[in-house]
Amino acid sequence: MADGDDREARVFTVETRFQKLARQPGGVSREKALENAAAKIEEIVPSFDDWVGQELEALSSLIKKAQAGDAPSDWIEGSNSHSRQIRDAGTTMGSELLTFIASSLCDVLDAIEAGAECNIESITCHIDALFLARQRQFRGMKPDQVPELTKGLRRVVEVVSTTPN
Amino acid sequence: MTRPTINLRDLVVLIADPSPYISMIAHSILRGFGTSKVLEVRNSMGVVQTLAGQKIDILLCDARLPPHGGLSLTRAIRRKVDNENRMIPILVMSSDTRETTIKQARDAGANMVIAKPMSPASLYDRLAWIALTPRQFVDAPTYFGPDRRFKIEGYPGGVGRRKGDHIVDVAEEAGPALAQDDIDNLFSAARMGKD
Numbered sequence: 001m002a003d004g005d006d007r008e009a010r011v012f013t014v015e016t017r018f019q020k021l022a023r024q025p026g027g028v029s030r031e032k033a034l035e036n037a038a039a040k041i042e043e044i045v046p047s048f049d050d051w052v053g054q055e056l057e058a059l060s061s062l063i064k065k066a067q068a069g070d071a072p073s074d075w076i077e078g079s080n081s082h083s084r085q086i087r088d089a090g091t092t093m094g095s096e097l098l099t100f101i102a103s104s105l106c107d108v109l110d111a112i113e114a115g116a117e118c119n120i121e122s123i124t125c126h127i128d129a130l131f132l133a134r135q136r137q138f139r140g141m142k143p144d145q146v147p148e149l150t151k152g153l154r155r156v157v158e159v160v161s162t163t164p165n
Numbered sequence: 166m167t168r169p170t171i172n173l174r175d176l177v178v179l180i181a182d183p184s185p186y187i188s189m190i191a192h193s194i195l196r197g198f199g200t201s202k203v204l205e206v207r208n209s210m211g212v213v214q215t216l217a218g219q220k221i222d223i224l225l226c227d228a229r230l231p232p233h234g235g236l237s238l239t240r241a242i243r244r245k246v247d248n249e250n251r252m253i254p255i256l257v258m259s260s261d262t263r264e265t266t267i268k269q270a271r272d273a274g275a276n277m278v279i280a281k282p283m284s285p286a287s288l289y290d291r292l293a294w295i296a297l298t299p300r301q302f303v304d305a306p307t308y309f310g311p312d313r314r315f316k317i318e319g320y321p322g323g324v325g326r327r328k329g330d331h332i333v334d335v336a337e338e339a340g341p342a343l344a345q346d347d348i349d350n351l352f353s354a355a356r357m358g359k360d
Contacts, residue, residue, distance in 0.1 A: 009304065010305070011302070012302055013299070013301050014301070018223045018254050018295065021222065022171040022292070022296035023172070024175075026172050027170040028170065028198075030170065030289060030293070033173075033285075034286055034289060037193070037194045038285060040193040040196050044189060044190070084260065085184045085186065087281075088187050088260050088282050089186060089190060089282060092190055092283060093190070
């Protein structure tokens with residue numbers, strides 16, 4: 001296709017195997033499918049707390065090494081990877097607050113990767129917030145239920161993102 | 166109103182995500198939908214090898230899939246002329262939902278983009294759209310993939326689109342994260358003459 005730049009676009013109809021099979025009768029209703037999916041998620045909820053704990057420990061360890069000047073050169077990308085995973089899993093697993101805090105931390109790390117000044121406290125305060133959000137009394141909470149926390153983190157991101165080099 | 170049902174039981178779904186835990190979540194949701202065969206890979210090479218080795222019906226691909234990202238992989242799958250999986254449905258999963266990223270996914274040949282963290286309802290509705298909404302393919306010098314001018318009329322049967330929803334105006338390239346409805350609407354922007 002690459003050598004025919006003056007060729008006109010060809011538009012054609014496709015019916016994929018996915019479409020053929022998915023349209024077959026015998027599927028479960030949307031409501032039942034969602035109910036079943038929610039039940040499947042419930043089955044893995046017990047593993048979520050352990051998993052978040054492991055991710056947080058790995059994240060915390062990287063930041064401590066960075067503070068000590070002993071971190072690998074790609075510690076920001078490594079930290080961002082842990083943070084992204086917590087962000088991407090949190091809300092689905094019932095913890096919107098974890099997703100909010102991790103997303104905020106990703107913004108901080110993205111800003112640092114893009115050249116903003118590396119203020120380690122802007123990272124550690126997010127990690128403290130993540131550990132806090134993991135505690136029993138914060139489970140199931142939404143960001144708007146802890147306005148002081150969310151406002152504070154937003155301010156941190158704002159300051160980090162606007163600090164000149 | 167009777168809502169259309171999709172039958173995912175006999176499908177083979179490939180999840181391509183670098184995170185084992187995120188993959189497990191998607192895997193669990195699909196199991197809940199009744200899908201019996203779900204495979205997982207962690208990088209683009211895994212996708213290529215799996216596609217070469219067996220029949221896959223739909224690919225769920227993370228936008229940050231190593232080493233070059235899910236959009237690059239999508240583009241490669243679509244552009245390779247002798248690839249028998251060239252027209253496989255590809256659903257890109259992305260936590261970066263800025264307008265520019267969604268447009269890049271669309272232009273790479275993705276069927277749809279689903280925002281992370283994803284909900285079961287969000288995934289089900291996008292699978293239903295791909296399954297039930299007829300969509301042509303375009304083979305052009307600079308693009309091969311699903312027709313980017315298709316119009317989302319809402320989930321078949323009237324679910325998934327709110328009464329007040331409207332077609333989004335396509336603004337400058339950079340911008341804030343988009344909500345799932347706005348992501349869906351970006352796929353229709355071309356037909357509206359806004360992109």
